[in-house]
Amino acid sequence: MRFQPTEAFAPASRLASPHAQTIYASLVRPTRAPPLRRERHELSDGDFVDLDTLHGREGAPHVMVLHGLEGSSGSGYVTAILRGAAERGWGATALNFRSCSGEPNRLARSYHSGEIGDALEVMKLLRQRFPGPLYAVGFSLGANVLCRLLEETGDAAPVEAAAAVSAPFALDACCRKIDGPGPFQRLYRERFLRTLKQKARAKLRRFPGAFDRQAMEAAHSIRAFDDAVTAPLHGFRDAAHYYAEASSGPRLHAIQRPTLLLSASDDPMLEAPVIPPGAASNPLLSPVLTEQGGHVGFVSGHWRAPRFWGEAQVLAFLDAFAPAAHPK
Numbered sequence: 001m002r003f004q005p006t007e008a009f010a011p012a013s014r015l016a017s018p019h020a021q022t023i024y025a026s027l028v029r030p031t032r033a034p035p036l037r038r039e040r041h042e043l044s045d046g047d048f049v050d051l052d053t054l055h056g057r058e059g060a061p062h063v064m065v066l067h068g069l070e071g072s073s074g075s076g077y078v079t080a081i082l083r084g085a086a087e088r089g090w091g092a093t094a095l096n097f098r099s100c101s102g103e104p105n106r107l108a109r110s111y112h113s114g115e116i117g118d119a120l121e122v123m124k125l126l127r128q129r130f131p132g133p134l135y136a137v138g139f140s141l142g143a144n145v146l147c148r149l150l151e152e153t154g155d156a157a158p159v160e161a162a163a164a165v166s167a168p169f170a171l172d173a174c175c176r177k178i179d180g181p182g183p184f185q186r187l188y189r190e191r192f193l194r195t196l197k198q199k200a201r202a203k204l205r206r207f208p209g210a211f212d213r214q215a216m217e218a219a220h221s222i223r224a225f226d227d228a229v230t231a232p233l234h235g236f237r238d239a240a241h242y243y244a245e246a247s248s249g250p251r252l253h254a255i256q257r258p259t260l261l262l263s264a265s266d267d268p269m270l271e272a273p274v275i276p277p278g279a280a281s282n283p284l285l286s287p288v289l290t291e292q293g294g295h296v297g298f299v300s301g302h303w304r305a306p307r308f309w310g311e312a313q314v315l316a317f318l319d320a321f322a323p324a325a326h327p328k
Contacts (some may be wrong), residue, residue, distance in 0.1 A: 021294030114246025
């Protein structure tokens with residue numbers, strides 16, 4: 001049975017616009033987390049990722065959380081899931097993608113929207129360590145990574161259920177939207193490019209010639225950056241090839257685990273259709289598309305006392321799969 005939200009989404013007062021939802025949520029969402037243990041996981045290719053783990057009750061569900069572009073385990077939407085897990089007595093692990101934990105990764109390559117190897121390696125590790133059900137939640141870029149992982153693993157996916165929030169199912173269209181005109185698009189674009197370029201400069205100091213520095217410095221759009229840096233670092237011909245290979249939208253039919261797809265029609269970083277129409281043909285998918293909510297926003301209540309509806313719905317979706325022996 002497909003998931004139905006526990007309540008309809010209504011944007012908080014004064015936060016009806018998609019940009020208000022997106023920006024307010026990123027600035028105001030609490031980042032406090034329950035007690036976590038940081039662990040460095042050595043990857044099979046000689047690199048590493050840092051994991052932040054909350055231990056739950058013996059046999060309780062465990063949730064793996066994947067952050068968005070240039071986010072981390074400290075992002076507010078990640079810590080919201082960690083707090084929700086702690087309240088339920090569940091365990092949780094937030095994966096910091098390569099270079100996102102505060103320390104540069106070892107290799108020239110980093111992370112991208114279609115890189116599923118690291119997340120899959122960590123999922124298998126968690127499956128071995130924790131005997132209870134394993135769930136996964138991804139936000140934005142992390143949501144696309146999660147969907148691609150589920151598509152590639154099919155009925156061998158190591159999770160019982162998953163949720164993807166504000167996923168850029170069509171990366172080409174997503175970049176076209178972010179690279180478009182307008183002051184808010186410029187704000188989003190420059191925020192991403194600032195840290196991406198900082199990391200790229202550090203890469204070149206350690207790996208001279210890994211990509212064209214002049215093209216990177218001249219990049220004033222996400223597409224240009226992906227052409228100059230992301231594609232050559234990760235074995236793609238160019239940005240178009242990267243987007244085609246990494247987009248999860250065309251392959252949603254291959255997902256064989258119950259998965260919530262939560263997005264807003266007014267997402268300022270995604271073009272319509274925000275959720276591919278074909279998602280409805282897979283009975284294991286629960287597409288939930290709100291009229292408002294922005295990008296990883298979904299701020300309800302009052303602007304002075306906000307409630308974060310999106311994370312609450314993700315946790316409600318996962319509750320349906322939790323064994324009765326492990327109530328909230």
